Amino acid sequence: MQVCLASTSPARLMLLRQVGIEPRLASPGVDEEAEIAAIEAAEGRTLPPAEHVLVLARLKARDVATRLAEEGFDGVVIGGDSMFELDGVIYGKPYTAEKATERWRAMRGRTGVLHSGHSVVRVTPGREPREAHAVAEAAVSFAADVTDAEIAAYVGTGEPLQVAGAFTVDSLGGAFIERVEGDPSTVVGMSLSTLRRLVRELGVEWTSLWNRAS
Numbered sequence: 001m002q003v004c005l006a007s008t009s010p011a012r013l014m015l016l017r018q019v020g021i022e023p024r025l026a027s028p029g030v031d032e033e034a035e036i037a038a039i040e041a042a043e044g045r046t047l048p049p050a051e052h053v054l055v056l057a058r059l060k061a062r063d064v065a066t067r068l069a070e071e072g073f074d075g076v077v078i079g080g081d082s083m084f085e086l087d088g089v090i091y092g093k094p095y096t097a098e099k100a101t102e103r104w105r106a107m108r109g110r111t112g113v114l115h116s117g118h119s120v121v122r123v124t125p126g127r128e129p130r131e132a133h134a135v136a137e138a139a140v141s142f143a144a145d146v147t148d149a150e151i152a153a154y155v156g157t158g159e160p161l162q163v164a165g166a167f168t169v170d171s172l173g174g175a176f177i178e179r180v181e182g183d184p185s186t187v188v189g190m191s192l193s194t195l196r197r198l199v200r201e202l203g204v205e206w207t208s209l210w211n212r213a214s
């Protein structure tokens with residue numbers, strides 16, 4: 001069974017490769033900020049983190065699934081989104097050194113929540129794409145009480161600028177996160193066990209997705 005990862009996230013690709021899946025890649029054509037702003041304006045409310053990541057994961061998967069359906073793709077499309085919540089405020093990637101530094105000074109020695117949304121769509125030639133019941137997962141991260149010098153050095157690597165939460169648990173940031181409660185792959189970018197459940201909900205055997213030589 002073919003798999004398409006509707007994401008530009010290197011971490012999500014790494015996760016699938018680790019579990020035997022070499023996916024086709026497609027970049028979702030979704031303006032995340034505009035989509036969220038439109039929904040929040042229409043509904044007159046701020047979307048809570050779980051809804052925020054769900055909406056975006058679904059939009060990304062559906063965008064790519066629609067494109068692939070037109071070319072006769074037969075397989076599953078996986079979309080994801082991750083946001084970090086600290087003191088009830090949700091954050092995406094910092095993008096700048098200043099914001100990454102600010103984020104670490106706020107979260108060191110404290111807990112935060114990494115929310116990841118998951119959407120899987122079954123694309124079958126000649127049929128309408130079928131979406132599984134999209135799911136958001138959360139994992140609680142406990143950040144070490146890192147020093148200003150460690151923050152400066154970590155920000156200087158550029159790593160925290162491009163990841164939700166301004167930290168990784170599977171790379172340089174791993175030494176600064178004391179523990180995670182929940183599925184660690186939820187923090188990295190998507191919960192693999194959740195993906196398995198969604199794939200099975202669509203009547204597809206998870207093991208039929210294995211296509212990567214170990």
Ligand SMILES: Nc1nc2c(ncn2[C@@H]2O[C@H](COP(=O)(O)OP(=O)(O)OP(=O)(O)O)[C@@H](O)[C@H]2O)c(=O)[nH]1
Pocket residue numbers: 006007008009010011012027028060080081082083093162163164165167168169170171187188189
């Ligand atoms: N390697 C790693 N990446 C992380 C971690 N936490 C968050 N991320 C990444 O932070 C990014 C969050 O941004 P998103 O908007 O969800 O995804 P993206 O990278 O923009 O990619 P798209 O799916 O194309 O939108 C994702 O790429 C996550 O994989 C972590 O602990 N480790």
